[in-house]
Amino acid sequence: MASISIVGGGIAGLTCAWRLQRAGHDVEVLEREATPGGRMRSERVTTPRGAFVVDRGAQFVASGYTNLRSVAEALGLSSRLQRIHPAHNAILRAGRWHAGDYESLAAFLRSDLLSLRTKARLPRLLFELWRGRRELDPYHPERAAALDREDMSAYLRRVVGEEAAEFLFAPAFSSTFDSEPEELSGTFALLAMRFVLSGFRLEAFDGGLGLLPRTLAEQVPVRTGCEVMAVETGDGGARITYRSAGSGRESRVLADAAVVALPGSLVSGVCATLTPEERSFFSSVRYGRGILCFLMTDRAPATIPGYGVAFPRREHAEHGGLGLYGLAVDHAKRGVAPAGAGLFNVSLTAAAAAQHWDAPDDAIVAFVLAALARTPVGRIEPIAHAVHRWDPMLPQFYAGYLPRLARFGARRERSPRLAFAGDYLIGPYTEMALTSGMRAATDAVRWLD
Numbered sequence: 001m002a003s004i005s006i007v008g009g010g011i012a013g014l015t016c017a018w019r020l021q022r023a024g025h026d027v028e029v030l031e032r033e034a035t036p037g038g039r040m041r042s043e044r045v046t047t048p049r050g051a052f053v054v055d056r057g058a059q060f061v062a063s064g065y066t067n068l069r070s071v072a073e074a075l076g077l078s079s080r081l082q083r084i085h086p087a088h089n090a091i092l093r094a095g096r097w098h099a100g101d102y103e104s105l106a107a108f109l110r111s112d113l114l115s116l117r118t119k120a121r122l123p124r125l126l127f128e129l130w131r132g133r134r135e136l137d138p139y140h141p142e143r144a145a146a147l148d149r150e151d152m153s154a155y156l157r158r159v160v161g162e163e164a165a166e167f168l169f170a171p172a173f174s175s176t177f178d179s180e181p182e183e184l185s186g187t188f189a190l191l192a193m194r195f196v197l198s199g200f201r202l203e204a205f206d207g208g209l210g211l212l213p214r215t216l217a218e219q220v221p222v223r224t225g226c227e228v229m230a231v232e233t234g235d236g237g238a239r240i241t242y243r244s245a246g247s248g249r250e251s252r253v254l255a256d257a258a259v260v261a262l263p264g265s266l267v268s269g270v271c272a273t274l275t276p277e278e279r280s281f282f283s284s285v286r287y288g289r290g291i292l293c294f295l296m297t298d299r300a301p302a303t304i305p306g307y308g309v310a311f312p313r314r315e316h317a318e319h320g321g322l323g324l325y326g327l328a329v330d331h332a333k334r335g336v337a338p339a340g341a342g343l344f345n346v347s348l349t350a351a352a353a354a355q356h357w358d359a360p361d362d363a364i365v366a367f368v369l370a371a372l373a374r375t376p377v378g379r380i381e382p383i384a385h386a387v388h389r390w391d392p393m394l395p396q397f398y399a400g401y402l403p404r405l406a407r408f409g410a411r412r413e414r415s416p417r418l419a420f421a422g423d424y425l426i427g428p429y430t431e432m433a434l435t436s437g438m439r440a441a442t443d444a445v446r447w448l449d
Contacts, residue, residue: 001025002256002448005240007228007270010038011058011430012421013261014216015071015437020444021220028253029217030226030242036217039390040430042210047296047384050338053208054294056388058430059328059345060084061209064199065431067438068212075215077205082334084202088306091171092315092375097305100172118163125160129194138195139435141188141397141427142406148187151399155186171310175326177428178290178347179396180313188397191427202307207335209430231258231271233418257417257444261437263287263392264424273415281408284401285424287392291353293368294386297342300331303378304344307332311375313349322371323352344380346372353389361387395424419443 001024006013009031017027035041039057046052061068061081072078091100091113098113114122129136135144150158152173156165169189170181177184205211225245232239238258243250260267264285268274274282310326325347331337346368348356356364365385373379405425421440426432 002445003027004257004259004444005030005238005253005255006259006261007231007240008038008261008421009033009036009213009217009222009224010261010433011040011213011216012423012433012437012440013038013259014213014220014222015434016259016261016421016441016444017220018071018216019438019441023441023445025445027220028255029220029222030228030240030253031222031224032227034224034245036222036224037210037213039393040209040213042208042214043386045294045296045384045386049296049298049341049383052296052338052341052343052384053210053336054343054386055204055209055330055336055345056292057390057393058209059204059330061203061205061430062199063201063203064195065429067435068431071216071434072212075212075219077211077215080206080211081203082206084204084307084332086306086332087202089172089308089310090305091167091310091312093167093312095376097309097376100168100310113167114163118161121160122164125190125193128159129190129197132190136187136190136194138191138198138427139432141191141402142409144187144191145402145406147190148185148400148402150186151182152184152186152189153181155189156181166314167312171312171326174313174349175308175310175347177288177394177396178325178350179288179394180350183286183288183396183398185397185399185401187402191397195427195429204333204336208333228270231260231418232273233258233416234273235416238417257419257447259419259421259440259444261421261440264395264422265392267420271415271418273418275411275413275415277411277413278408278415281404284404286396286398286401287424288350288394288396289353289357289389289391290350290393291348291356291364292388292390293346293348293364294330294388295342295344295346295365295368295380295382296337296384297344297380297382299340300329300342301378301380303376304329309377322374323349323355324368324371325349327372327377342380357389361385394428395422397428417444417447419447
């Protein structure tokens with residue numbers, strides 16, 4: 001069987017390596033960090049109150065994540081997937097919480113988040129989903145390339161009106177994907193809605209989402225502390241040059257093929273033998289950068305309804321410029337916080353993240369606490385905190401990206417013995433990152449037939 005090197009030890013790279021190894025290939029993962037897992041890593045924070053587990057990036061698993069669930073089952077982890085309860089969300093408007101998701105038509109009609117006139121326009125989205133049902137495949141977003149013509153903000157204003165765009169959809173998308181609606185496309189919004197309709201009951205692994213990548217990393221060879229400098233491929237195989245942490249010494253790995261499982265915006269910087277068409281595509285991949293602030297408290301406050309709350313940008317001015325997309329109640333997950341304690345993660349807006357990027361962690365925590373104090377959440381007194389800066393964070397499926405993605409997938413000239421994996425190829429979800437790893441394993445083997 002062949003030797004295949006995988007660059008990047010996030011969920012995409014680890015899944016790719018695991019699948020290739022199960023098929024009998026000789027694999028090795030090269031990971032820059034000291035611990036694999038990427039944006040699905042969990043970390044343990046010890047406090048006088050007890051130990052907390054922080055999910056540094058990805059926050060939940062959805063019931064519709066079919067490929068992730070199949071991998072979890074194969075690894076014997078299915079019993080560790082637990083429902084998040086409560087799982088409903090709320091949106092701040094006019095200083096009050098309003099239901100942001102609806103379990104029934106009756107609940108929807110009772111909610112006063114939107115006016116009756118706006119509610120009457122929402123079924124137009126169902127018609128849009130029905131009309132594009134053949135093209136709107138969340139697992140193959142490139143099939144909707146012909147529909148990708150305008151940004152999400154313009155699209156939603158045109159279809160359901162400004163009120164729904166600003167108070168229902170923009171907060172939900174921004175707090176989930178850490179991007180402004182103008183940075184996403186209307187077609188991506190439809191793809192996301194289609195995905196949610198396939199099953200989006202929120203779940204998490206008992207003890208943190210990092211359980212999945214950690215278990216995968218135990219199954220395959222992973223070499224950590226390796227900063228890959230160059231990936232060169234040709235008809236004879238692949239050569240990967242990397243620098244070891246600590247010593248700074250450069251080393252090389254030779255393999256029959258390589259898989260690059262890095263954020264798309266970083267691929268061109270390490271792949272020296274890309275074709276012009278491939279290089280053009282990777283130059284078009286965009287990621288937002290963001291900051292997540294985790295707060296740990298002695299007790300869980302009762303001022304937050306449900307699992308997540310979102311802050312519409314229309315509310316920011318009324319509350320002194322919040323600079324926050326949303327807040328999630330992480331202690332709703334099993335096994336991540338001591339009994340009765342509170343664990344929250346708060347996402348800063350893109351503008352606030354840029355403003356505070358170089359600030360000390362304590363200053364970021366102070367900014368978040370001051371902002372939350374101006375909302376119904378009120379004052380939080382953390383006993384510990386963790387701040388994580390992500391650059392890149394999540395890919396932005398902006399207006400016009402899907403045609404580029406379609407052309408990339410259909411390209412005839414390809415770098416030999418080289419495959420790619422990452423959420424930028426399918427969608428900014430853990431499920432899609434994992435799925436891309438499965439597909440990259442298939443692509444890599446094709447080069448060897």
